[in-house]
Amino acid sequence: MNQRVKIICFLLLCVFLCWSAFNVTDFEGTRFEHVFADLRTSSKGQQPRTQTEVVNDEKLNSPNCIKPANADSYIICDQLPFQKPACRNNTNGLVPNIVHYIWIGNGTLKMYHYISMLSVVTNHKPDKVLFHIDGAGPQGDLWLKLIEQIPCLEIRKFEAPTHIYGKKLNDIYMRTDVARFQILHQQGGIYLDSDVIVLKSLDPLRKFPFTMGYNGVKGFSNGAFLAAPNSPFLEELLNGYKDLYKKESRALYFGCIRPRTLSLTRKDLPIHVEETSMHRPNGWVEKESIVISSYDLSDNYMLHIHPRNNKKYKGFFEWGADKIRVHDSSYGAAARASFFGTRDLVFLRGEESLARDRKPRKPIILVAHDTIRKSEENLPEFRDLTIVKNKHS
Template identity: 35%
Template sequence: MFCRFRFRLVTSVTLLCVALLAWLLFLSSWNFNSGPETTWIFQQFGQVLYESNRPHQQVLPLNVKADTSMGLSYCANGFEQGWSFKCKVKCADPSLLALKTDIRLKLPTKCKKYVLQTTGKSKVSLPEFNFTDKCMRDELYEQCSGGQLVPNIVHYIFFGIQKLSFFHFLSVWSIHTIQKPCVILVHGDTQLSGPYWTNLVRAIPNIIRVRRMPPTHIFGIPIKLVEHKADVARLEAVRDFGGIYMDNDEILLQSLDPLRKYNFTLSHEFNYNLANGLIMSSRNASFVNRWYQEYKTYDGVVWGHHSTIVPYKLSQQYPHLIHIEKNNFVNPDYNNRDMIFKENFNWSNNYAIHLYIRKYKFEHNFTDIRHLNTTIGSVARHVLYGHKELCSD
């Protein structure tokens, strides 16, 4: 009987070991990072949003210095005076955003078509209304003007875009933390999604979705390119609401409040044009109306003419209708974009910077920008941590 019991015991232990081995093999073969996206697990510790399961290190282009902070000493006084990036600082934990899931903007409005819609997997009730809703235009203008000509309303336009990238997140977050707008209006034809969108709508209580389709014609002329549709839509947005239009890869570096006293503001990119990636306008400004009327001669074959050359020519004719910043919204310019991608440009005099992401082949995240020794890295750290210096960890 003892031998039979010992045999059964050995058999049971053997089967248990085989089962355990099979389970370990199964776990080792499972790819927990099977996709290019970050897997997001939100854990609430004192209302802080944490990122876990960070993605693999991105492959960077040649001449881009990725992680150079490990051998550096700490910056004196906690930051670097110059622009040499030869010291490092202790950065905040990349747990960036306070959870405010139940705190949404409560507009005291009488507009009947103002509704709350649950947005995707974020389960956040996001306010939204139609672009043509004049009642909401009037309400927002009244509540957000703050005694300035340009109301503190920020506009983004997303046509045909569903999933937000890190750079989209960075742009909106820069507006939220630096400009502190009354509202952020996200105009678009699709519901936005992805972990970065979830982050934004959970953390920023004053995002409002504006439902609108891309314009198909202007003055009876067909518009085929989505970029040109967005060019027209941004003029309509600042004309009808007033406010600040931002391209989704334009990053704000300092508050635009000193410029809100002007009826209309653009910045040079080159000496012969005015960029339309950041527009500041009072409601129904004379300059934006004249610019819009120039689209009667729109030619879809010519790239950038009505969006950048026409406003420059109008500024020569009507200089009293526009305030012009010299490259302070777009510096470096398109021809010098490698200064953004591969070098460290001193942007301390900029109000904003255009990243030209359509020409950049690499995606970044909250982890790798901590040590990314380029303009993109310093800009991201400025927005996320309040300083440009390389992180020590």
């Protein structure tokens, strides 16, 4: 009899413990809620926040973070709220949902390369990321980490072109330009330089047969563009290399100036142009302001950082998540969007006394280069692009 009573008591104790564990784990809406709310929002030696002192950020997906009620552009987190890389199948649109990178030679994958590729699978989520290599490809721990993190990453070996139409390509820049034009003409998709950080889904641009953006210097930038397979505009860009050496034999002309000229003179070639959302601001035009100033990136699809033009500040581009989380700049905001899915500054629990909002963001202004303006001013299609401001100006 005593043995039976012991068994019954043991079973009742198990039921009670299971019930308690359930209410501890799923405390929302229970009488224990205020206890666990205090534990969650307390920090070392500080008074716990009350329910009215914090608000949830609708764009914040992490349960480990809160945005204080008086905060405009910072959050407080128990731990860094890393996004999870993901891929998807999305066949809607003229442009295949495939992202292309090109890497010629070897070399170590740097932190800003890592952030670029991470941003694609956290903020856009492509069907595939094709990494075209001519040589050994990237080296280093960050490259191995990307291979592990990105489920749809495929490495494709190819031979970078050395000639086109029988003419020798002078430098690595022209070789990579021709390679990206040829690959996207054949396969279609989204091309990105490895110093472009994607801030949100590129799907709205995939409905156009071809898309480029102004670079703010001399026309368009081919550091990021989208193309449907067999794009007529892209085919004409490749045809232009038949005149190699007859005109400016520089990558800048064929990759940037000529696309802009074609968009004005060949209305039969379909192209969609983004004025500021793809390449402004960028580290070529705004230079150091990418890392010491903060621009309004709310309408941007991406940020093109050009680290080679910012050698004075190259150390910033090697920062990891723990440093970049509180760096108030355009680059910092873009990197946080890649790591955490938010442009807000990120402070950890216990750093409330250090928490601050970001400084006011600058509007993005497009200024056409004088030489381009002079070459276009006699064209009937020319629009005065001396100063074109976005809606935030």
